[in-house]
Amino acid sequence: MTDNNERLVYLSGQFVPESQAKISIFDAAVNLGHCVTDSSRTFRHKAFKLKAHIARLYQSLKVARIDAGIDPDEMYRVTEELLERNLQLYDASDDCWIVHNVSAGMSPMGPNPEQSSSATIMIANQPLILTGWQKYYHVGCHAVTPFSRQIPSQSLDARIKNRSRMFHTLAEQEVKLVDPDAQSVILDTDGFVAENKGGNVFIVKDGVVKTPTSVNGLAGITRETTLEICQTQEIPFEETRLLPYDLYTADEVFFTSTPYCLMPATKFNGLPVGDGTVGPIAKQILQGWQELTGVNIVEQADSQI
Ligand SMILES: Cc1ncc(COP(=O)(O)O)c(C=O)c1O
Structure with a gap:
């Protein structure tokens, strides 16, 4: 069960409540660490340089030989949509951290663990807690x-x-x-x-x-x-x-x-x-x-x- 106070994440094509977002223990992110990432943030609830972060993500994907299966425009669109859907849960004075993780997908046991299914795309935003750096x-x-x-x-x-x-x-x-x-x-x-x-x-x-x-x-x-x-x-x-x-x-x-x-x-x-x-x-x-x-x-x- 979920309530309206739970943030959503984007998981491979779907918006899912955080508590229900699950990936396989056989995912390449877990089995091989074959996963690229990017982190961005908002200022006054607007994503900052998100296009540049997504461009860097796609460069990482290319060199890591991972096909995200969606293009950068779509990645941008779903990231903004996720932010929009969660913003009601952030205080006006708070900002959020946006994280993209994209793995090569399922990594089967056996001679070809790097043989991947379609990518696992994980996008989340969470409150930006600065207390560890404040002083x-x-x-x-x-x-x-x-x-x-x-x-x-x-x-x-x-x-x-x-x-x-x-x-x-x-x-x-x-x-x-x-x-x-x-x-x-x-x-x-x-x-x-x-x-x-x-x-x-x-x-x-x-x-x-x-x-x-x-x-x-x-x-x-x-x-x-x-x-x-x-x-x-x-x-x-x-x-x-x-x-x-x-x-x-x-x-x-x-x-x-x-x-x-x-x-x-x-x-x-x-x-x-x-x-x-x-x-x-x-x-x-x-x-x-x-x-x-x-x-x-x-x-x-x-x-x-
Ligand atoms: C290893 C490493 N170097 C540098 C940075 C700084 O990058 P950016 O300014 O894009 O956050 C990061 C960010 O997470 C990082 O993980």
């Missing part, structure tokens, strides 16, 4: 390098946004051994900064915003928007290689990701970043996010405490 807007988090290194793109290109999250999860667990307020700065196997388990890494040095290219990390859409804000605000920026030394000696360090937009880090591997407080460029870019979206993201996070 970092004010005091910064602790950026820490885990022991685990980024999977080389020769094995799995980080631009394929995928659900094989074992290594990201281990990396995040490793940094939490150092400090519960730690967030990972994952290095690649050559020692260059790659990304965070769910975000991109930025520094500010002498007024210039710097971030790694997407050669060893996901081409984050928040990263792209952050660079657009820099352009609008005439803050110089460059995409470059970064080493831990660059973070130790930076004036500011921050992460970017869809849910929180920008998260300042005020310590790196135990040493203060700059003067150890949230820096002016991070604040300026957060202000840029507000101008772009109409939402003061820090106030939104504070209101949830």
Whole structure:
């Protein structure tokens, strides 16, 4: 039984109440981790850059050799319809997280487990809870390098946004051994900064915003928007290689990701970043996010405490 207060999800062609949405234990997402994903969010209940997220999803699908069976326009349409159907359940001041997972479908036991049926398409939206990041807007988090290194793109290109999250999860667990307020700065196997388990890494040095290219990390859409804000605000920026030394000696360090937009880090591997407080460029870019979206993201996070 369902009631009208239950959110719906979209599961392979149908809108289904969350509690009744089930996939097979033989799905390729479960058996093989053969599943691509994308995460987007709303601002004031409107999906932000949804077309760009869906375009990235289809690039991931292509490289992962998964045929979604519907085109990007239809994926966009059902995502918007799902949002529309659930919006009555969100408070006016809340926003939501939108997640797409698309697996290769059923993965039979036997010699050809990768032989797939039609794809399993899973779309959900849920309230965007920012409480885990809220204090970092004010005091910064602790950026820490885990022991685990980024999977080389020769094995799995980080631009394929995928659900094989074992290594990201281990990396995040490793940094939490150092400090519960730690967030990972994952290095690649050559020692260059790659990304965070769910975000991109930025520094500010002498007024210039710097971030790694997407050669060893996901081409984050928040990263792209952050660079657009820099352009609008005439803050110089460059995409470059970064080493831990660059973070130790930076004036500011921050992460970017869809849910929180920008998260300042005020310590790196135990040493203060700059003067150890949230820096002016991070604040300026957060202000840029507000101008772009109409939402003061820090106030939104504070209101949830
Ligand atoms: C590994 C990884 N890097 C970076 C990002 C940031 O991407 P975006 O800005 O598109 O959210 C994410 C987002 O989930 C991610 O999982």
